[in-house]
Amino acid sequence: MSFVAPPNLSDTDEFRHAKPADAGDLLYGDTLWISVVDPKAGIHGVIHFHLTNNGFARYESLFVIDGVVQLYGNKIPMDPEPDRGPWSDGRLTYAVIEPWNHLHITFDGEAFGFDLDFRGRFAPFDYADCLPNGDPLARVGPFHGGHYEQAMTCRGSFEIRRGPNAGDVRQIDCFSHRDHSWSDRFASPPQWRVPEAHIASHYWPSIQLPDRHINVFGSYFENELPPEQKSIGGFVSDEAGSRPLLNATAKIFPDDGSAATRSATAFRYSFTLPDGEVIHVRSTQHHGTIQLWLRGENDLENRLDCYEAFCDFEVEETGEVGTGTAEYSVMPVFPQWKA
Numbered sequence: 001m002s003f004v005a006p007p008n009l010s011d012t013d014e015f016r017h018a019k020p021a022d023a024g025d026l027l028y029g030d031t032l033w034i035s036v037v038d039p040k041a042g043i044h045g046v047i048h049f050h051l052t053n054n055g056f057a058r059y060e061s062l063f064v065i066d067g068v069v070q071l072y073g074n075k076i077p078m079d080p081e082p083d084r085g086p087w088s089d090g091r092l093t094y095a096v097i098e099p100w101n102h103l104h105i106t107f108d109g110e111a112f113g114f115d116l117d118f119r120g121r122f123a124p125f126d127y128a129d130c131l132p133n134g135d136p137l138a139r140v141g142p143f144h145g146g147h148y149e150q151a152m153t154c155r156g157s158f159e160i161r162r163g164p165n166a167g168d169v170r171q172i173d174c175f176s177h178r179d180h181s182w183s184d185r186f187a188s189p190p191q192w193r194v195p196e197a198h199i200a201s202h203y204w205p206s207i208q209l210p211d212r213h214i215n216v217f218g219s220y221f222e223n224e225l226p227p228e229q230k231s232i233g234g235f236v237s238d239e240a241g242s243r244p245l246l247n248a249t250a251k252i253f254p255d256d257g258s259a260a261t262r263s264a265t266a267f268r269y270s271f272t273l274p275d276g277e278v279i280h281v282r283s284t285q286h287h288g289t290i291q292l293w294l295r296g297e298n299d300l301e302n303r304l305d306c307y308e309a310f311c312d313f314e315v316e317e318t319g320e321v322g323t324g325t326a327e328y329s330v331m332p333v334f335p336q337w338k339a
Helices: 259-263
Strands: 029-038 043-052 056-065 068-077 092-098 102-108 112-120 146-160 169-183 199-208 213-219 233-238 241-244 247-253 266-272 278-291 306-315 321-331
Touching (some): 029 112, 029 146, 029 321, 043 092, 043 278, 043 306, 056 092, 068 278, 112 169, 146 199, 146 233, 169 199, 169 213, 169 321, 199 247, 199 266, 213 247, 213 266
Antiparallel strands (some): 029 043, 029 169, 043 056, 056 068, 102 112, 146 169, 199 321, 213 233, 233 241, 247 266, 266 278, 278 306, 306 321
């Protein structure tokens, strides 16, 4: 099956976006996120890029390999003018082969490397079509441009180059998920001093089931609010297309206000589907967690404590089982300084 751009987007939205003319010297850029979740291969990870219009780009390859966290990050100069890629720092490369249908990502690292093809599984979803209030990410900054997500498949090879299994080349064949934003993310001034606290903030799972895919963005502390008062959005995808969800709530374990919240290992969600059906999805196994490398201009200043927990999931009403990521954040950032 071949996919096309959502109604209000175009093929050009698969590439870098120009900074709005009135954004001045604010930090602006495109962020690309894609997951690799293959329990059979023992490989779980997220590949992340921040391609800015301010002269630099960050490249991240963040994996849990056989239960061991292995991370790669690099920052290099980047031409401020938008382009169509491929984007590469010499080791990690992202190429759009066919918009909405085929991405190719390779990595040649010291500890691990891979050659992966990502292909569209279901139709992409434009977050501007979220219910009931459109794109919830528009509240992040005054120059938020757009955001879309898509269920994918991932196939290719993954080589382990260090550790007890050095030399293993494993075949990857799994479901995947990706998103793309363009915005003034992290352009706002941070707090001067950040006190220590551990408050569960946003949730953003991608739940990969055999016949459908569920994604939602929301906030734990808004669980009891009606949808029209929430910053919420998300969708369900299947062979019939991608449609907005009507509502969601979430629980994270533990959630006791202690530092243990940052190392959560269990999650449960309630989703109200487009036809009004309500289902509950819980994590059944935790395979590991990585933390995204999220910065503004200053590499030493932490701007968001955002975690990706890799889990198996089960739909409680139907017994459907799948895999995916349970993204969550904890506020405020702590520690503020990574040095």
